[in-house]
Amino acid sequence: MSPQRRLTGAAAILYALKSAGISHLFVNLGSDHPAFLLEFASQSHEDLQIFTSPNEMNALSAASGFAQITGCPAAVLVHVECGTQGLAGAIHNVSKGRIPVIILAGTVPITMAGEIPGSRNEYIHWIQDVPDQRAIVRQYMRYEHEIRRPHNAAQIVLRALQFALSSPQGPVYLIASRETLCEDFDETDTQVRSLREYGKNTAVEPIGLSPTAPEELTNVMLKAERPLIVTSYCGRSIRGFEALKAVAELLAIPVHENAPIYNNFPTTSFLHQGHQWNGGGQLPALAEADVVIVIDADVPWIPAQSKPSQKARIFHLDNDPLKEGMTLWSLPCERRWKCDSPLALEQLCASIRGSPVLGQAETRERIGGRTSYLRERFSQRRSALLRAEAPAHDGRVTVPYFMSRLREATADVRVVGLNESTTNLGNVADHFHHRLPLSLIGSGGGSLGWYSGGAVGASLALRASGRLDDLVVAFVGDGTWLFGVPSCAYWMAKKYETPFLTVIWNNGGWASPRNAFLRLNPGMAQSNQTEGKLSDRVMTSITPSPAFGKIAEGAGDAWWQVVRSNEDVDETCKKAIQAVREEKRCAVIEVVLDSV
Incomplete structure (x- = not known):
């Protein structure tokens, strides 16, 4: 037998993180972490890539972007509680977006007279003491707990990851005092089994x-005249x-994306009915x-606008059909x-293909007529977009x-877009012309500022997947850009060589x-002309405009350009793409639009 380690x-x-396949750890360190720093200095965790993030929200957004592209948690x-609060709106995003991440935090030392290693020795240890640190994030978590002794730390980490990765997925949160993190112990048989048998704790x-x-469902869909997904x-x-695409194409069923978090269907297909967030009126197909x-929708429609x-006969397939994190929700x-x-769509596809009704003349005629009808509608919609x-x-x-x-400039490049364009979400989605999975993703929630850390995490995910030539583009509003703590994000992108293009x-x-x-x-819209600019009066104006490009340049040596007219667009796009792909620098294009 090999000798036991301490x-x-x-x-x-x-070790538990590594045994579970976690490859990326984003850190924002404090006085509760000396034991972690000792491990980092020992360089005995080479399989675990560690990234410093000067801002916690950027760290969690980076973990989110990584998980969204790879499907694997970071x-x-x-x-302590300060850093936990620093995670800010990213907690909301990963929770509402059901994105698997594991969040670890220290706590202040639980002793104060030097009784054991890690005891309090700084004034801040009293100031940062709160009655219930876990309560800060409890309602957003799939699982939260305290590691009280190091002997079962691995077991608790693996249990947390079971929750993070079980449907519906989401974040988990673990805390441990400085004494627990510092305490050493003989690696017992239980500890070894916990690590080696991760495959039995999935x-x-x-x-x-x-x-x-x-x-x-097959019978319902085969008999439908005007079905819609x-x-x-x-x-x-x-x-x-791919499963959604297969079912839709098999029966010529149109697909509508309402408030999409991910791109779900090729926008170049005649079956695609477009996107809606807020506004847009009644969707004809609905x-x-x-x-x-x-299928997998938190807000399939807003009844006051479109229903x-x-x-109509309505059926609901979802990994979270009760919407357990929402107090008011209904879908009759x-x-x-x-x-x-x-899995459900693959089952449905097999059932449809095996149904004798599919080959009947009446069914084929119905599908053919629907195909012609939808092609004509798509042609009209495409003309309107053009x-x-x-x-x-x-x-x-x-x-x-x-x-x-931009679409023309990136015609030969595989683009991964991060869409946090707020009021221009639909414009980006409609004119991006994406046709591949995971080409355009959102934050998963409603807390703005995810784009910047998300772009760093997505870039790391693409690198880990061997997709080194992909171009990451973040689309944001001017207000959203400021929420993203850009001084931190562009520094991270420079340090960790994850350049991306931002369009503001x-x-x-x-x-x-x-x-x-x-x-x-x-x-009140009419009062703009008679009583001064409405945005100034209701405090929604961002004037004077910040020098966005200078901030990014100062933080991470980003290339930047302001676009004010059509004649500047093509050359600016060309130079920005060149800066990211060839010079390995972030690029920022500020597109000046009509002022609100």
């Missing part, structure tokens, strides 16, 4: 449809994207549908199933025009709260 609590945690280590297997459900995050995996299949016919439907959508991309006669830049030129839609303010105000007070 491990600290910190070492046990790191880890984040922060400093996530719950994905659940498919119940035995009778595929046939039931609505989704928000079925495309969170390549398997889900109004005319006699059968609606909702199905009262006669005939049947709902808690299931893994890729008209929107036309250059403005006065030379001012619009989002559709810029997107069309600068409309001079926060259009989202202004628009929300006008939806309830539409008459």
Whole structure:
């Protein structure tokens, strides 16, 4: 038998992370972490790549971006309750987006007279003492716990990861005192088994449809005249994207993406019905549908703006059909199933192919007629999008025009877009022309500022996957850009060689709260001309405009350019792409739009 080693609590945690396949750890360190720093200095954890993030929200957003691209969780280590609060809105995003991450935090020492190693020896240890540190994030977590002794640290880490990776996925949070992290112990048989038998402590297997459900849904879909699929995050995996595509193409069923977190369906397909977030009015495909299949959607429609016919038959497939993290939610439907959508759609596809009804003349005629109808609708929609991309006669830049030129400039490049464009979410999604899975992703939630850390994490994920030539592009509003702590993110991108392109839609303010105000007070829109600029009066103006490019340049040597007219767009896109791909520098394009 090999001699037993002595491990600290910190070492046990790191070994457990590695045994579970965690490869990336983002850290923001403090006085609770000496035992971790000792492990880092020992360089005995080479399989675990460690990245310093000067801001906690950037760290968790980077872990999110990494997990969203790879499907594998990353880890984040922060400093006591202060660092936990520093995670800020990223906690909301990974929770609402069901993104698997493991968050670790120290606590202040639990002794104060030097009784054991790690005891309090700094004044801040009293100041940072709170009654219930875990309560800060408890309602957002799939699992949270305290590691009280180092002997079972590995067991608790592996248990936390079971929750993070079991459907519905999400974040987990563990804390440990400085004494626990510093305490060393003989590596026992229990400890060794916990690490070596990770394969016996894995996530719950994905659940498919119940035995009778595929046939039931098959019969409904084969008989439908105007079926429709609505989704928000079925495309969170390549398997889900491809399974949805297979079912839709088999029966010529149109697909609508409502408030999508991931791109779920090729926008170049005649079956694609577009995207909606806020506004847009009644979706024709939803109004005319006699059968609606909702698959992985938190907000399949906003009833005040767009809703199905009262006669429509509605079915719901979701890994979280009860929306357990929402207090007010309802989707009246005939049947709902808690299931893994890729597996369920594969079951459904097999059932459809095996149905004798599929080959009947009546069915083929119905599918053929629907195909012709949808091709004509797609042609009309594509013509409308092309008209929107036309250059403005006065030379001012619009989002559709810029997107069309960026699309042309990246025609030979595989682009991974991060869409946090707030009021321009739809413009980016509609004019991006993405057709591959995981080409355009969002934060998963509603807390702005994810894009910057997310871009660093996505870049690291692409590197780990061997996709070194992909171009990461973050699309953001001017207000959102400021939320992203850019001074930290561009520094991280420079240090860890993860350059990305940022496109800032600068409309001079926060259009989202202004628009929300006008939806309830539409008459105020007219007061712009008589009582001064409305954005200034309702405090949604960002004027004077910050020098966005200078901030990025100062933090991470980013290349930057301001675009004010159509004639500047092509050359700017060319130089920005060159800066990222050839010079390995971040690039920032500030696109000046009409001011709100």
